[in-house]
Amino acid sequence: MAGGSTLPKRALGRELRRLRERSGTNQAAAARAIEVSPQTIGRLEDGHASRPTTLQINGLCDRYGASDEERRFVLDLVQELRAMKLSGGGWWRAYDDEIPRDFNHYLGLEAAACHMTSWQITLLPGLLQTPEYRRAIIWAAHPDWPTADVERRLELARHRREKLRDRTFRLDVLLSEAVLRHHVGGPGVMADQLLHLVEASAWPNVSVRVVPYDARSTIGLVVRSFVFLEFPVPSNTRIAEPPVAYVEGYTGDLYLERAGEVAQYTEAIRRIAKVALNEQETSELVARIAKEYQR
Template identity: 70%
Template sequence: MTGGSTLPKRALGRELRRLRERRGTSQAAAARAIEVSPQTIGRMEDGHASRPTTLQVNGLCDLYQASDEERRFLLDLLRELRVAKQTGGTWWRAFADEIPADFNHFLALEAAASRITSWQVTLLPGLLQTPDYRRALTWSAHPNRSSADIERRIDLATQRQDRLSDNTFHMEVLLSEAVLRHGIGGYGVMADQLLHLLELSELPNISIRVVPFMSRSQLGLIVRSFAYLQFPVPSNTRISEPPVVYVEGYTGSLYLERDPEIAQYAQAIHGIRRVSLDEDESRKLVSGLVKEYQG
């Protein structure tokens, strides 16, 4: 893949389409408003427009009556697109001065994905965390934050979990046994968290499997934690968006989208899945740990 990452461009297109459809505006009307062709609007929404400008994005925001927050989100995406073009290739998104720290591209990807495969070696993925588990982690990472700020973060995480009740969304969770044994928040918090995992594992669109300590392959420890995101095929274009691999870091996040990288992580998923317990065996292991935490 050349010309830098396409991720910000794809996210920009998805958001512009959402705002246009919410307003009930046709592509032709949008095109007239910013003096381009309807085909250009289509390419922009599909993430194929070569150089969307600030003037064009602001004009569409005016037409769609976007809120200040929505406008800022789109302009942040536009800035990310320019940074990605300058860097080229793999996109390492650190929270640098040129990128607003309050903008989280992963949330936009997560909201758009139709399937997420998550491999975790230390902590549970955010979509599966209970508020108390998340609260304990957030306080550890941000001990100087106010209680109100911490609770806002908890509310955001809880809202994200609405995805799990959408049957068109599927999530496969592969967990190292270590994830279940880290005492996040203490015995009571962990017991409740694992009970929550057992409830989620009964949902038809959620699969939770554990890789035990004594598995015959340690590939997952070498690969480390990541999320593999796949996207639905848009009904208007039938052009499938390629998958994205997300690797979270302490000071920044790595987004991978080139074919060789995606293929390597897909192969890693196959290898990790092969040494994991099946869903029933995983439930038995989690149930046993619940009893340990409950004393």
């Protein structure tokens, strides 16, 4: 699987949970079977355990009555985790000292995604931010940071933007008009940022559409900003990973992947897109506002 160890961890945890529940085994009994704590079983099933051993996985398969095919599947995932661990994980690991733990998880998902839909009501999505726009955001959030730390965050952002060079990846952006009007970094920064947005919207794998102030539907304001990530079907398992809705918070983030939650965000995207300007109308609006900043 491309892009880091997040997806195989999630796939392993999901399959182990399925096997356990099918067998009627609770987490405490599963923990006793391989001599670990119930909390360890929970972390493994949630996709957070980083070093499950072959002995542990085989012990769980025995306890759950897994078939030979099911056992091979989970052991393949364990092997893939180990291979990724040896390769050093994703490129962002070099910035671990700068990345909050929650966002580290998001970067793994972003790197693995083949399609992202971003709805934003306050700021532009990270993949389309210019360095100066991003710098203004960092200074606003962390006014006491040393310049070296700020520049390191900008380097991280530059690495993230490399994702857009992958033509198998698609980014659909839906923006509230308010995003274009917030004076992040001042008029000059905003003018350059909006001109970059117009340029990016012409790229074959990027779509940008704005929901104007006078749009009738308010569903986008109700659900707030979010990113909806979809993933490719891996060639080795042919089992698609479910989409994830990511909601960033000031003090913590949410990762939503249950079927009901995914359905709600899918419907929200449909309803927001229904009232958004088309791509040509959006480019014209963004260019017009950029000129206003240049006066």
